[in-house]
Amino acid sequence: MTKVRKAVIPAAGLGTRFLPATKAQPKEMLPLLDKPAIQYVVEEAVQAGLTDIIIIIGRGKHAIVDHFDRSFELEHFLEAKGKYDELKEVREISDMASIHYIRQRDPLGLGHAVAAAEGHVRDEPFAVLLGDDLIVEQTHLLQEMLDVHGKYGRSVLAAMEVSRDDISLYGCIEPELVENEHLARVRSIVEKPSPEEAPSNLAAIGRYVLTPEIFDCLRRTQPGVGGELQLTDAINLLAQEQAVYAYVFDVGNKLDYLKATIELAIDREDIGQDFRDWLAGFVERKKMI
Numbered sequence: 001m002t003k004v005r006k007a008v009i010p011a012a013g014l015g016t017r018f019l020p021a022t023k024a025q026p027k028e029m030l031p032l033l034d035k036p037a038i039q040y041v042v043e044e045a046v047q048a049g050l051t052d053i054i055i056i057i058g059r060g061k062h063a064i065v066d067h068f069d070r071s072f073e074l075e076h077f078l079e080a081k082g083k084y085d086e087l088k089e090v091r092e093i094s095d096m097a098s099i100h101y102i103r104q105r106d107p108l109g110l111g112h113a114v115a116a117a118e119g120h121v122r123d124e125p126f127a128v129l130l131g132d133d134l135i136v137e138q139t140h141l142l143q144e145m146l147d148v149h150g151k152y153g154r155s156v157l158a159a160m161e162v163s164r165d166d167i168s169l170y171g172c173i174e175p176e177l178v179e180n181e182h183l184a185r186v187r188s189i190v191e192k193p194s195p196e197e198a199p200s201n202l203a204a205i206g207r208y209v210l211t212p213e214i215f216d217c218l219r220r221t222q223p224g225v226g227g228e229l230q231l232t233d234a235i236n237l238l239a240q241e242q243a244v245y246a247y248v249f250d251v252g253n254k255l256d257y258l259k260a261t262i263e264l265a266i267d268r269e270d271i272g273q274d275f276r277d278w279l280a281g282f283v284e285r286k287k288m289i
Helices: 037-047 062-068 072-080 086-094 110-115 141-152 162-171 211-221 229-239 254-267 274-285
Strands: 006-011 052-057 098-103 128-131 155-161 171-181 183-191 202-210 244-248
Touching: 006 037, 006 110, 037 062, 037 128, 037 141, 062 072, 062 086, 062 098, 062 141, 072 086, 072 202, 072 274, 110 183, 110 229, 128 141, 141 155, 141 171, 141 244, 155 171, 155 183, 162 202, 171 229, 171 244, 202 244, 202 254, 211 229, 229 244, 254 274
Parallel strands: 006 052, 006 128, 052 098, 155 244
Antiparallel strands: 128 202, 155 202, 171 183, 171 202, 183 244
């Protein structure tokens, strides 16, 4: 069985949910504390042992490329000023992984973005990580999904239960329980169904471990919701031809973004305790208003 070594990170979207902040900068570069969101995603892949990373970019995404590249002027300035901790941190960004970039010329959907990586991925299994869903480091979600893939040799989707009212925002899974409440075989998956038509309240979130057969399924998939090539539709086709598993996880919108920011701040060694104390006091003050 081929070990998963590569990760694909689609980052070509326009980020309209975060306007006006994303009018002139990529949504993936929006900061969570002192790091852009996409850096957390890359670090998540690296921590799971995936150091060959393909980022799918589009027009106006040069800031992502620059962020993970060397900045000799900045490094020279920091070294001259004796700011060695900052210098070490900056260099680690460009040294953490081998990062490649593929330009998605037309915004034709997530499936189209993943298909663009076929030339680099070739016939190997690979992970797909979406920046819209930020996963806190302590969960080890991606590593657990890789373990499931290692056991079964098949594709694995991260999934979570959502309310019926929210299921229309996600790919919806029709599950069949396998080993326990955390692992299900995917009977089918449909992109953004209405609450009345949804086969369950189990939603696919932005982490996938996919077998290379997904590329053939993408070629055979017709444009779906919104006229875009949907990864969900290709996975549904794959699930009819080989086993696909859903790893059920308790985990983006703006509220998720704020929650992730707070969780990351509380866990920081340098500011965590001070922020925790301030947050507790802030909540108490709001209770008195």
